Amino acid sequence: MRTRRRERNPATQMIIGLFVIGLGMLFLLDNLGWLDLDLRIHVVPTVLIAVGILKVMQTRTQSGTVVGGALILAGAVIMLKSLGFLYIDWRVLWPLFIIAAGVAVVVKSTINRKTLEQGSASLDKDVSDSTVNITAIMGGYKNRILSQDFRGGEITAIMGGSDLDLRQASINGEAVLNLFAFCGGITVKVPIDWTVVMEGTPIMGGFEEKTVPPAAGGVHKRLILRGYVIMGGVEVRN
Structure with missing residues (x-):
């Protein structure tokens, strides 16, 4: 069975390029003293959100969407807490991340089991x-x-x-x-x-x-x- 070739999306490539340029500009302005960036507040959660969005756009599977969504959620929670909009202690937050990772594993295993069952039903x-x-x-x-x-x-x-x-x-x-x-x-x-x-x-x-x-x-x-x-x-x- 021949797999149909799919070209890369130019819009996605442009978004990646603009994000990298913007991130580089922020670091440059920070090094020049024109901005005061906090790595914990600005950069880390922004990277997590951007990587999650990129994963959601790139994936072809439901489990990939779950992973991308988890990255977006983690970045958003860290940013909201660091900015003072979310009042949750880190001792409570990091176990929640572990629970979320476990939920992602369970969802992935459920999806894989359904795929195997469908494959057996179709005798493929x-x-x-x-x-x-x-x-x-x-x-x-x-x-x-x-x-x-x-x-x-x-x-x-x-x-x-x-x-x-x-x-x-x-x-x-x-x-x-x-x-x-x-x-x-x-x-x-x-x-x-x-x-x-x-x-x-x-x-x-x-x-x-x-x-x-x-x-x-x-x-x-x-x-x-x-x-x-x-x-x-x-x-x-x-």
Whole structure:
């Protein structure tokens, strides 16, 4: 099954660029003494809100929307408390963040279970192994895919890491893998007969490809990597 190629949204790229420019201008004005920025009040919650919005715009899954919404909520709560609009002690606030993270895990597991049940009902062979939906938050996730009809999916790493091994998998034509790393890292291992196409956007981070070029005249198999790396890294190798 051939995955339809989707072009990156220019509006999203423009929003990212304007946000980075604005953040740089704020730091410049602060260093020049024209502004008095408080890192706790202004910068950290603003970055969390911006990253959450970016994740919601980029995701193709319900669990990704939950993660993006949680980042937006965390940034908004921190900003409101720091500005004095929300009177909650930090000893009460940080357990609430832990509870929210647990709720996100439960929601994600429920979504994954429903997906597996729907796949079994439709008798779609190896549906659960043909696509991936990985979320690593403050932890590590390793997975090996054996499907001979890999169709792509989504990987999110926030202050954590994900290692996806596709070296024993195969693609029928083309697959798209959406990546999102915030203060985290993602490693993707691919077979030597795959062509890797990088279409990601690094923001104070980086994409690095260490694959061997496939032999000429072979079956055309393309893995397209899209998404955003913010203060993190993505590595693709054989």
